[in-house]
Amino acid sequence: MARKTAATPKSVTQPAGKAYTAPGITVYFDGKRCIHFRACVHGLPAVFDPDRKPWIKPDEATLRQLIEVVRRCPSGALHYVLDNGPAEKPEPTTVEPRPNGPLFLRGALRIATRRGVVEDTRAALCRCGASQNKPFCDDSHDDCGFRAAGTTTINPWGKK
Numbered sequence: 001m002a003r004k005t006a007a008t009p010k011s012v013t014q015p016a017g018k019a020y021t022a023p024g025i026t027v028y029f030d031g032k033r034c035i036h037f038r039a040c041v042h043g044l045p046a047v048f049d050p051d052r053k054p055w056i057k058p059d060e061a062t063l064r065q066l067i068e069v070v071r072r073c074p075s076g077a078l079h080y081v082l083d084n085g086p087a088e089k090p091e092p093t094t095v096e097p098r099p100n101g102p103l104f105l106r107g108a109l110r111i112a113t114r115r116g117v118v119e120d121t122r123a124a125l126c127r128c129g130a131s132q133n134k135p136f137c138d139d140s141h142d143d144c145g146f147r148a149a150g151t152t153t154i155n156p157w158g159k160k
């Protein structure tokens with residue numbers, strides 16, 4: 001009898017979510033991955049304004065500013081693609097348990113999900129067990145009263 005071999009999981013490398021374009025750059029926002037950490041809103045309020053439609057206006061900042069602030073997004077909800085430039089380079093791999101919240105990961109990540117292996121540079125993974133978007137955090141830890149100590153912050157923007 002032929003033995004069944006496990007199928008190679010498909011990789012998802014394209015940024016997911018809605019695209020917001022400006023000359024030279026497209027910013028992608030995946031609402032399912034956003035944990036309302038607000039690094040974007042605090043970093044570039046003229047670009048990221050949740051009270052406005054569209055809430056992202058990438059032409060309100062320089063490419064350099066956009067790249068820097070998008071990379072602060074700990075959950076991977078925000079990504080950018082340059083028209084004529086390199087893709088986001090992964091940082092050294094780090095794992096950071098957040099107080100009463102998810103695990104923040106950075107690095108060259110390959111995350112097993114129901115839709116395949118997601119290749120990413122940033123992610124917030126659920127550690128409370130209540131997320132409806134596992135393995136990603138969806139902020140349900142606030143509603144379920146999850147309590148667990150965090151650690152020293154690795155990411156300088158990792159304050160909430």
Ligand code: SF4
Nearest residue numbers: 034035037038040073
């Ligand atoms: S930085 Fe990322 S996770 Fe935080 S509010 Fe902005 S998009 Fe959401």
Ligand code: FES
Nearest residue numbers: 126127128137140
């Ligand atoms: S840690 Fe955020 S939903 Fe579980």
